[in-house]
Amino acid sequence: MHEARVIWQSSGDFAANRYTRGHMWRFDGGAEVAASASPSVVPEPMSNAAAVDPEEAFIASISSCHMLWFLDFARQAGFEPRRYEDRATGALVRKDGTTWIPRVDLNILVTWAVAPDADTHTALHDQAHHACFIANSVKTEIVVNLLEDAP
Known part of the structure; x- marks a missing residue:
C-alpha cells in the first residue's frame, strides 16, 4: 500500500473563487512537497509557480x-x-x-x-x-x- 497525504488550508475568498490552490503533499517516507495548481490553469497568486503541479x-x-x-x-x-x-x-x-x-x-x-x-x-x-x-x-x-x- 502506498500513501500520499494532500493537505490544503483555506486562504482567500473561497466564494469569489479567489482562494489559494497551494497545498502540501506528504508522503509515507516523510518527504513533503509544496504543490499547487499550475499557473497555466489557475493564475497567480491563487497558484504557486514554484510548487509542483x-x-x-x-x-x-x-x-x-x-x-x-x-x-x-x-x-x-x-x-x-x-x-x-x-x-x-x-x-x-x-x-x-x-x-x-x-x-x-x-x-x-x-x-x-x-x-x-x-x-x-x-x-x-x-x-x-x-x-x-x-x-x-x-x-x-x-x-x-x-x-x-x-x-
Missing part, C-alpha cells in the same frame, strides 16, 4: 518509473550507466470537453561506462516501458526518444 508530477512519475526499470534491466544485462537524464514533456489538451495529457515524451540521454549497441540500448528501454507500473496504469501514449551523447 499535478501535471508535472504525472510526467515526472512516468519518467522516474521508466528510469528505475531501465537501470535495473541495464544492470541485469551487465551494462553500467554512469548518468541518466530525461527531459520529459507533456501538454494538457482539451478535446470534446475533456482536458488530459494524451502524450508524454521521454527525451533520454544515457552516458555509459561502456555503451551497448543501439539495438540493445533500445531493447532495454522497451523492456523498461513494458515493466513500468505507471505506464501500465495510464491511457497516455508514452514515447521514448533516445538522444545522442555529444562528444
Whole structure:
C-alpha cells in the first residue's frame, strides 16, 4: 500500500473563487512537497509557480518509473550507466470537453561506462516501458526518444 497525504488550508475568498490552490503533499517516507495548481490553469497568486503541479508530477512519475526499470534491466544485462537524464514533456489538451495529457515524451540521454549497441540500448528501454507500473496504469501514449551523447 502506498500513501500520499494532500493537505490544503483555506486562504482567500473561497466564494469569489479567489482562494489559494497551494497545498502540501506528504508522503509515507516523510518527504513533503509544496504543490499547487499550475499557473497555466489557475493564475497567480491563487497558484504557486514554484510548487509542483499535478501535471508535472504525472510526467515526472512516468519518467522516474521508466528510469528505475531501465537501470535495473541495464544492470541485469551487465551494462553500467554512469548518468541518466530525461527531459520529459507533456501538454494538457482539451478535446470534446475533456482536458488530459494524451502524450508524454521521454527525451533520454544515457552516458555509459561502456555503451551497448543501439539495438540493445533500445531493447532495454522497451523492456523498461513494458515493466513500468505507471505506464501500465495510464491511457497516455508514452514515447521514448533516445538522444545522442555529444562528444
